[in-house]
Amino acid sequence: MPGLVHVVDDDASFRTAIERRLKLSGYDVATYASAQDLLDRLPDDSRPGCILLDVRIPGLSGPELQSRLIELGSTVPIVFLTGYADTPTTVRAIKAGAEDFLTKPVSSEQLIDAIERALARQEAGRHHHRKLESLRALVATLTPREHQVFDLIVRGKINKQIGHELGTTERTIKAHRHQVMEKMQVRSLAELVSIAERLGLLDADKA
Amino acid sequence: MPGLVHVVDDDASFRTAIERRLKLSGYDVATYASAQDLLDRLPDDSRPGCILLDVRIPGLSGPELQSRLIELGSTVPIVFLTGYADTPTTVRAIKAGAEDFLTKPVSSEQLIDAIERALARQEAGRHHHRKLESLRALVATLTPREHQVFDLIVRGKINKQIGHELGTTERTIKAHRHQVMEKMQVRSLAELVSIAERLGLLDADKA
DNA sequence: TGAACACTCGGACAATGGTCTGAAATAACT
DNA sequence: AGTTATTTCAGACCATTGTCCGAGTGTTCA
Structure with a gap:
């Protein structure tokens, strides 16, 4: 499927x-006469595309639209295209x-x-995003209880400790743990921890 | 300690x-008359500082110095300060x-x-960098053999498999594994995997 | 009122990991 | 030549996990 370019400019x-x-x-x-026009028919992130955006347009400005998005x-990646480029605006747009x-x-x-470049970057981002999703x-798919157990497992707690912390027995934790491994489709603790790390579930504290 | 600003400009x-x-x-x-001057007395990353850099200077240009660094x-974060700011140069500098x-x-x-902002960003980056370091x-501190074992452990292999892959016995792997946990100063497999993940040692393959 | 789900718990057993005692061969460096 | 580090290995033992059977309670929802 060819890339879809959303052109936002007030000049017909x-x-x-x-x-x-x-x-x-x-x-x-696809063309839009204003930022609001684009917001009204929001491009879905699911197909390859980018936005070609003027800075000075009636209503919401280009950078304002960028913030909203x-x-x-x-x-959706944005390429600015404008007649008047002042440095602060340029810097802010790129940094954003x-x-x-x-x-x-x-x-x-x-x-x-x-x-x-915009399409390539979006594609890379989408790959990453899809994996995380x-x-x-x-x-x-984890039940609340399983989620708690999952959390303590990947923090290195052993079943006995987890049972104590959650006010139940080691035996029960074993059952939950089995469910967690099953649902997360992993066969080793290492894989489970790796997933938790990539989802940012371990970043709290840490030396 | 106050921040140290390295000023690079050809105008005395x-x-x-x-x-x-x-x-x-x-x-x-600290002042420098040219990019080469700064490269000759390279700012150490260890103290808080940033570079205030002109674009048009004799010899290496500002962006060229940025690339070299x-x-x-x-x-060391860079703040450009120049009289002539064309858009492509601005974009490239910020993206870099x-x-x-x-x-x-x-x-x-x-x-x-x-x-x-530059100093704050550097400080944040330094914290992160120090942790990784x-x-x-x-x-x-791991020996080559221990490193191999470390690698297979965090990929979820069990001692028996590791022993087979490395052409030795499970008993020996146990000894190495103990050394690895000792040297890495962790008390659980979860911590070990977390470290490996943060060091990017697990990103190869992955579904 | 069933049906589905979540949470709980038990026994018995196998597999794995962790620790304790040791030890020996090889390589590398002083 | 002696010291050190590295890598290898053994038996015994316990802790932990994984798995196989099974089961009771409570909640939610059609």
Whole structure:
């Protein structure tokens, strides 16, 4: 599936021109006259895509839209493309995670290059995100009690201690522990700890 | 200890003026007339400090110096301060990790703010770096054989399998395993796996 | 009122890990 | 040549975990 580029610009003729150029390069294009317009038909993170965003647009500005998208948890990469680029705005946009900051007029080479980098970065991020999501999905199948046991297991506690902490017996913990290993689809404690670490469940305290 | 600001600029009068302003704000200051000058007396990462760097300087440019420092493994944060800020240079500098990109003339407030952020970020990075270093130091005390055993343990292998893979007996692995736990100063497999994960020793493969 | 689920607990047994006593061969370095 | 570190190995013993049977209680929901 070709990459989908979301073009946000208040200049209709510019939108048309960019759309033509991008389509010639093999991309799908969706255009928006304002930031609000894009928020109303929010791009789903599930297909490859990026946002080509003007800075100065009526209503929400480009950077403001960027902030909103970050708040909403969107991972769609953003390439800024604007006629007026002041340094503080550029710095803030890049530090906030924008893939690039281009100025009009832009060469096709520059533009395509930035879009390709944005799509590649999104793809890498998505791989990582998907892995974590599948792990979180497994954790979500644990009952509250199993989750407690899971937590203490990966902190190195032994069944006897866990039973004492949770006010039950070692025997019961064994049963929960078995369920945890089963549900998390691991066959060793090492794998379980590795998962917990990658999900950031162990970062509290630590020397 | 006050922060040490390394000022790199070819304009002597500017260096003097900046030095005075920074010292009035409570910083220690070291000045350099060129990038090479700074490379010759390389700032050690061990004390709080940052680099205030001009872009256009004779010899190595500011961004070129930044690249060199990254290659050298330096973690000293960089604040760019220049009269001429074009967008591509700004973008590249920030993406390469510069803390900020300021333009002359700069208000003291902006300058101090950027320096404080740079110092704070360095301090956070140093904490993290020190933790990893202390772990790496522990790993370094392992003999080659112990390191192999360590590796297989945290991948979830059991002693019998490890013995088979390394062409020795389970009994011997037990001895090595004991040494590993001793040297790594952990009392549970969970802690050992957690360390390995944080050191990135487990990222190979993985579903 | 069943049905499904979560949580609890038990006995017996096998497999594994951890610790205690030891020991010996080899390599490397002073 | 002597010392040290590394790697190897043994028996005995206990602690811990994993697994096989099974079962009772309480809650929720259709």
